[in-house]
Amino acid sequence: MTMSTDPLVGHTLEGRYEIVSKIARGGMATVYRAQDLCLPRIVAVKVMHEGLDAELAERFDSEAKAAARLVNPHVVSVFDQGMDGDRPFIVMEYVPGCTLRHIITQEAPLTPVRALDLLEPVVSALASAHEDGLVHRDVKPENVLISDRGQIKVADFGLARAVGNHTMSATSGQLIGTVSYIPPERVTRGSSDERSDIYSAGIVLFEMLTGHKPHTGDSPIQVAWAHVNKDVPAPSQYLANGTKAEHDIAWLVPGYLDSLVRACTSRDPGKRPANGRALLDLLRRVRHALTTGRTDDPALAALQNTVPQSNVVIANPVAHAPAGSTDRSARRRNEPVRPGTASVPPWSRTGTPVSPPTPVSIPDSPLSPIDCPPERMPTQPANHSQPRPRPIHRRATQPASRSRLTQDAVHRRRRGVIAAVFIVLVAVLCAYLVFHFTSSRYSASELHSTNSVARTCVHGESSCMHTVSQNI
Template identity: 40%
Template sequence: MIGRALNGRYELGEILGVGGMATVYRGHDHQLGRPVAVKVLNGGLADDPRFGERFGQEAQHAARLHHPRIVTVFDSGVDQGSPYIVMELVHGRPLSQLIAETTWLPVERAVGIAAAVCEALEVAHAAGLVHRDIKPGNIMITHEGGVKVVDFGIARASSSGAQLTQTAAVLGTAGYLSPEQATASPLDGRSDLYAVGCVLTEMLTGEPPFTADTSVAVAFRHVTEQPAPPSYRRPGLPPVLDTAVLRLLAKNPADRPADAAAARAELLAAVPVFTPADRTSELLAETRAMPPVPMPYQDQQRTSFLPPVAYPDAPEPARSRRSLAYAGVGLVAVAGAAVIGVLTLGGPDPSAAKAASTPSPSASTSASPTPSATPSAKQTPTGKPSPSPKLGPAAAVVALRAVVAQADPGKERDRYRALLDELDQAAQAFTAQEPQDAESALRNAQRLVRDLAKKHAIDNTTSQAWQAKLGALLAATD
């Protein structure tokens, strides 16, 4: 295709990207004398009317959207049986490449990019379009630091019941599927917000919320498991940012922000210490990567967040595992989604949705603000250091859960998962000031720990340590 001039006007140059559906070339518009990007439907797919229809809809959808955060579509056509779309040429690189080159992004950059994506989605949703494939590969970072959302190839008008896919098929990329998308349930713009939460988690921690060896397994985890707060993997993140991310990742769409504008406002409000109000516009425009910081903000002034919490060592982001889980997955048809739908009665599990509706305790435990970045070193009037602040029960449950999550489940994976769920329920109950619910969850956790010890999944020392912590937490419910 290189060197070919589509309809005698758009000359194709080097390949900029290849997906499962189309190939993007650097092009030149001979008529207007300007550089462009040309997306050409891959050979063979043009013969399938479903792909041809979907490709044509991308041009129609994107042409309706005019905003600096969205790549502009100039033209579309067919040349010798090959459908193509002519778009604005973005001088930059995809966010996926930026993430791959760093351990994680600085908080300001990550939140700024996510907020800019929400800005683009606000325009798309106002036009009645749901993107349905928000992922790092579809977010471009320009050389000037701008953010542009691309690829409305599987976007669908939210007011239309038309479906391009067969029953029990799911369009999207597994690592960023909302629960309703994974179960082929009705969806709206809040499904895109869930994907923004997945992308933001990956920017902050190096991995999306859920990974697995297969696309079906990843989709299943989106439906059935609760996500961990980003601070589990990257200690030191502001608790309020954990809250904002977990709100985006709520299983029940009703528990997410109402729309993209509300999500953007929550994200920008989540980093007030690092993002002064007068820098908001600058932050959204300037998104170039900065060198990764292994333990951010540990020496900075923190006037509105909790004192530092003693977390277990977080594992390094596993890039090879991340690439194994979803690299090369551009358009995923998850045939097993029907099974997921049956297991969840046609949608996300109501109890899981209820659990997700309550922000993570690590993001919402209350404590008195401290003017010092290192409260443990704060001087008393006598000149002696004051004692380290004691963890509240919710934060203590979070710390215990992090320890449990690092254990090797062996053959008792289901019991481990049940134990993590009970700890989540306990933490959420403490946060909601529901001591009876917390007590019930903690006693269930004690029973599961005993079962794990009997099955020799954990040794006696570990069992005793966990039981001691659970006993102390039970005392806090009195």
């Protein structure tokens, strides 16, 4: 079926939404561009395919209403919902532009700061949803829309649950959604919560930093079970083991950014950030460390070893000099120093991808969100015993602790004060001695002069008396 032969094109839903053109078709729904006849605006209408059972249609309706309650500038707004015959539909905000998938395809691997700038609005949307008790369940680049004005919005909140709450586990034989971003607990138990969205967001961050998905396979089931059985590698380690071009940029990813990715993508949900708000706080701390040129942050680097993440309290980051040199630091020393950038590490520069950017061409029709078709899968993988990932050994530097640095600074200040007081006392003592010596000399000289005058007067008086006696 082509766009020109789609029977809904030209049709008006509930006498209000006139279907203008088809944007995309997926496994569970088709997205159309439509004209709102009551309000002068273009909207996106997602129409579910025919043949859905009543229970699924009811769940879809309730989830659409829940998504409509979300108020966040980074969430695609849900305006309306209804039924066209036996097919439910929802009316959403129309976002002309492209998806994050387009950016990743054209520019990845991205610089760390650019990757975090793209991810932060996504996590902000997740934080708002989680606070309202709504879980996305299908976070992926295709559901992140970037308007031609640069606005970043997340689409399809709650809809994955509506269509797949009872078909989300490996034991049911079916997966709906993109297995490249699926959390392990959905494969093994069919359950999802806020931490499931955190896992998917961590996979998206990994892909932006490396240009690759962490797990691949010959079939969706192999990819799904890789999420269950294999850890997601650190982005810098993945790049170091890649092509020469990737190896040469591996040092751009600092250790604390590796730790953020590893914490988000932990196979144990209890070791992930508890929800979108917790991840948003951590992400902003990491971005601050990047933009201020910090090469190491022990508090952030310890994220992946902290359980549970919801109880983590991270002190304000303190700049530390690495205690030892690593391969990445050695490469940094060998990098040519350019004027004006000597004090700013490359990973903290904004707006420039690692590889030369390809001009982004915005499609004629916007890439609105569309769900991937269902992927049939057996109850067990063809080869359940998959190789365990080789452990990553990273030589971690051990900078001095914050308390040690604070004590040293206090001692230095005390020594300075004591030295200043000693110098002042010595100066006062010297002045006193000079004054006393000068005063003593002056007093002795004055006494000698007085005695001389007295002797002269006495002698003169005696002479006078003797002369007078002779005259008499």
